[in-house]
Amino acid sequence: MTVPVSGEVSLGARTxxxxxxxxxxxxxxxxxxxxxxxxxxxxxxxxxxxxxxxxENGAGKSTLMHILSGSLRPDDGIIELDGLPxxxxxxxxxxxxxxxxxxxxxxxxxxxxxAANIMLNDEPSRGGLVDERAARSEVRELCTRFGLDLDPxxxxxxxxxxxxxxxxxxxxxxxxxxxxxxxxxxxVLTPQEVRDLFRFLEGLVxxxxxxxxxxxxxxEALGIAxxxxxxxxxxxxxxxxxxxxxxxxxxxxxxGRDVLLEVRRRPATSGESVLAMRDVRxxxxxxxxxxxxxDLDIRAREVLGVAGVDGNGQQQLVEIxxxxxxATGGSIEWLGEPIQIGSVAEQMRRGxxxxxxxxxxRGLIMDLDVRENLILRRFRDEPFAHRLRLRPTAIEQHAxxxxxxxxxxxxxxxxxxxxxxxxxxxxxxxxxxxxxxxLLIAAQPTRGVDVGATQFVYDQxxxxxDAGAAILLVSFDLDELFALSDRLAVxxxxxxxxxxxxxxxxxxxxxxxxxxVRGNATFA
Amino acid sequence: MRSSSVWLWPECVGTRPLLSQSRPAASxxxxxxxxxxxxxxxxxxxxxxxxxxxxxxxxxxGSDSRLGETLMNAVPLxxxxxxxxxxxxxxxxxxxAEGQLLMGAVVTAGLAPTLALPWFLTLPLLIVVGGLAxxxxxFVPGLLKARLGANEVISSLMMSYIAFYVxxxxxxxxxxxxxxxxxxxxVPEANRLPRMGDVLSGVGQSLGLSAExxxxxxxxRLHLGLPxxxxxxxxxxxxxxxxxxxxxIRILGLxxxxxxxxxxxxxxxxxxxxxxxxxxxxxxxAIQVLGVNYRMSSTFSPGxxxxxxxxALLGNITPVGIVLAAVLFAVLQTGGQVMxxxxxxxxxxxxxxxxxxxxxxxxxxxLPRSYLYVWGARLRARAARWRS
Numbered sequence: 001m002t003v004p005v006s007g008e009v010s011l012g013a014r015t016x017x018x019x020x021x022x023x024x025x026x027x028x029x030x031x032x033x034x035x036x037x038x039x040x041x042x043x044x045x046x047x048x049x050x051x052x053x054x055x056e057n058g059a060g061k062s063t064l065m066h067i068l069s070g071s072l073r074p075d076d077g078i079i080e081l082d083g084l085p086x087x088x089x090x091x092x093x094x095x096x097x098x099x100x101x102x103x104x105x106x107x108x109x110x111x112x113x114x115a116a117n118i119m120l121n122d123e124p125s126r127g128g129l130v131d132e133r134a135a136r137s138e139v140r141e142l143c144t145r146f147g148l149d150l151d152p153x154x155x156x157x158x159x160x161x162x163x164x165x166x167x168x169x170x171x172x173x174x175x176x177x178x179x180x181x182x183x184x185x186x187x188v189l190t191p192q193e194v195r196d197l198f199r200f201l202e203g204l205v206x207x208x209x210x211x212x213x214x215x216x217x218x219x220e221a222l223g224i225a226x227x228x229x230x231x232x233x234x235x236x237x238x239x240x241x242x243x244x245x246x247x248x249x250x251x252x253x254x255x256g257r258d259v260l261l262e263v264r265r266r267p268a269t270s271g272e273s274v275l276a277m278r279d280v281r282x283x284x285x286x287x288x289x290x291x292x293x294x295d296l297d298i299r300a301r302e303v304l305g306v307a308g309v310d311g312n313g314q315q316q317l318v319e320i321x322x323x324x325x326x327a328t329g330g331s332i333e334w335l336g337e338p339i340q341i342g343s344v345a346e347q348m349r350r351g352x353x354x355x356x357x358x359x360x361x362r363g364l365i366m367d368l369d370v371r372e373n374l375i376l377r378r379f380r381d382e383p384f385a386h387r388l389r390l391r392p393t394a395i396e397q398h399a400x401x402x403x404x405x406x407x408x409x410x411x412x413x414x415x416x417x418x419x420x421x422x423x424x425x426x427x428x429x430x431x432x433x434x435x436x437x438x439l440l441i442a443a444q445p446t447r448g449v450d451v452g453a454t455q456f457v458y459d460q461x462x463x464x465x466d467a468g469a470a471i472l473l474v475s476f477d478l479d480e481l482f483a484l485s486d487r488l489a490v491x492x493x494x495x496x497x498x499x500x501x502x503x504x505x506x507x508x509x510x511x512x513x514x515x516x517v518r519g520n521a522t523f524a
Numbered sequence: 525m526r527s528s529s530v531w532l533w534p535e536c537v538g539t540r541p542l543l544s545q546s547r548p549a550a551s552x553x554x555x556x557x558x559x560x561x562x563x564x565x566x567x568x569x570x571x572x573x574x575x576x577x578x579x580x581x582x583x584x585x586g587s588d589s590r591l592g593e594t595l596m597n598a599v600p601l602x603x604x605x606x607x608x609x610x611x612x613x614x615x616x617x618x619x620x621a622e623g624q625l626l627m628g629a630v631v632t633a634g635l636a637p638t639l640a641l642p643w644f645l646t647l648p649l650l651i652v653v654g655g656l657a658x659x660x661x662x663f664v665p666g667l668l669k670a671r672l673g674a675n676e677v678i679s680s681l682m683m684s685y686i687a688f689y690v691x692x693x694x695x696x697x698x699x700x701x702x703x704x705x706x707x708x709x710x711v712p713e714a715n716r717l718p719r720m721g722d723v724l725s726g727v728g729q730s731l732g733l734s735a736e737x738x739x740x741x742x743x744x745r746l747h748l749g750l751p752x753x754x755x756x757x758x759x760x761x762x763x764x765x766x767x768x769x770x771x772x773i774r775i776l777g778l779x780x781x782x783x784x785x786x787x788x789x790x791x792x793x794x795x796x797x798x799x800x801x802x803x804x805x806x807x808x809x810a811i812q813v814l815g816v817n818y819r820m821s822s823t824f825s826p827g828x829x830x831x832x833x834x835x836a837l838l839g840n841i842t843p844v845g846i847v848l849a850a851v852l853f854a855v856l857q858t859g860g861q862v863m864x865x866x867x868x869x870x871x872x873x874x875x876x877x878x879x880x881x882x883x884x885x886x887x888x889x890x891l892p893r894s895y896l897y898v899w900g901a902r903l904r905a906r907a908a909r910w911r912s
Binding site: 322324343344345348354356361362363364365366367368372376377379380385388389390 | 766767768769770771772774775778779781782784785786787789
């Protein structure tokens, strides 16, 4: 029996005696269509501890946390707060009850100030107008209380990603939450920023706040968490303290089988220059200069990793090479010859393959089937077309070939929408690596892909390298960059600021370069 | 890396859900709902719904001349439906098919009385010229969209207003025939599209059949435009699903960013698709002049171009669906006229039913399939709990 409190939170009678944890989720189930995202999940969260929730993509961790923070309702199961069953009608109800979530993709208004964003929808008012002075001073006071350094008047679009994250966190902390849920908070931060964030979180924990950290980074979870809960296929497979758990044991728990965390690769035997970019410039969608004189060289048979915080020109770099965006200045040499990049088709003819960062938005057409997606970039060419006519048999045959070669678990006629993330990525990788390209642009090739498929993608990239391709790897995952790169270039504010030998640099140095702190280049 | 390419796609009018969910059942369901709602309205107005609908059906297909009339009225709707549909496939909302149709009609009507060539030259020439006029009219919004990002919904609609007043001017002034009517000169008999009855009896005679076996007035005023429209439907279908440009059109409509990635030159594709769409609409105007009206006047089109939007929506944006939807609308309109005369039920009820069909199609599109699924799942879960 539950009774409504303040309209949106329903409280019930205490069901058990004794000390109860801050939050107890009991046999939570939630179904989406045919997928059981959460299958009677139990979870206990205490105040004053960091609880890491781990799992592969689709393991159900986000669903579970969305249920806890009120944006999804469970089909079944009970949430208890201080031993009392509660039911949240929406995220606002959860926050009133003291549970707040910071989402992976920030929900901020870029053109508005820090203070306005923090106060959004709950502004202090005077005479029916927003009292901006009060808002500003409240934000200042919050910053002092939590030891954060933010300018209340700065616009969101002008501040760094790490600062935006602080705004998101303050937005939640302002509501005096007792449980703070963070969804993949380190995905877009440099190593130093991650350390700052964790120090900040430890401070909160000491103050008695409970913290839930959704993550798939093993070392991170082992480093900071007081307790770990591992989800697989919608169920809890383990809930324990980290103790002496090793990363590979943890990976095994997540995936359900042994995982090779090391990438075995032969040393690079880099060959002739494939691409040389000199002083290349480009603007972003708002007309702001995003590449400001970028220099870059890639040779055959090597993986050049590009490290950097999101938004430092990676997208423009990739799009210029793919032929999607036009450079506003500089020169580009291809195989030693100066070229003008005219179109996407021209770049494809040059032998430039491209695994886009966003497979659902750019890499695939979700409504089309596997066959059609596999000719997405080659539908004009023989043998898939003869003059203007498509040739269904050749298209079908090609689909079967790729499915075989790249072990895609799908039929040619399945819609891309119905494939798992890993299989979708295999379709993209298969399409781009059928026939060895001269240059492969791999932009976050394993984003949102499970451990098994990640391994597969790595193998394919290295096989392409060994077969003679030059590979430009753009990624935000430092482990990935270290595992695959023969050289590591750091991009900062539209320039390559340093180039490292990955064997001779540690995360510390790389992080400083990513943050724009100039050191001495160790490798050219 | 968040994508920054900002394509102002007509998300507001919802072409995307239409392209990604093909569900003919939804159209049939919408039709049934609309007819049921129409029945309620008829009851309120004091009419017998069954009698009204049977009068309507009788009026639309009660005799072979009435059937001919219905099919004749379907021809412009098939073509404008295809015109709108082809643009829809590329994610473009060509709301200006009406203007393209008018331009096709006026150019054809202006040229037809002056030509004195053999029929096998005249007819194709006139039809092609009509199509070109429509294509030219659609080129403008296409170009504006491709080069400046101007919303084609607005620019093509505005082009329709221009077309409306340009044709008005032409039929009142330079092209006006002798007499009181604001209309062009009649198309000479030799340059008109032959009636199906004449065509069939001609074919019959050459096969040695007697005139009694195939009466010359078979299917009334229905003319050669119907097979032409069906051929265009077939051609559109082939283009979209069997050819390279068709593949480009479809991927552009489903996901412009992926189409760019696939090497489609988006600007060029937008312009060409708009021109194709306009050509089909212009064709509708030309055929209507040569087969039905034999002249252009200021009351030439009762809004074929706009009805074409409804036809394309109801037809699920597939050529077969569009042909069926056009015939359905023609049945409602032709039968409605007869119903008004014979059963004294205002023809307005037919217009309401037509609007309701589209209304229900649109409502269902806005309800994602998953919603229905979740409701179903909840109901089943509740039932299971109740049983246990």
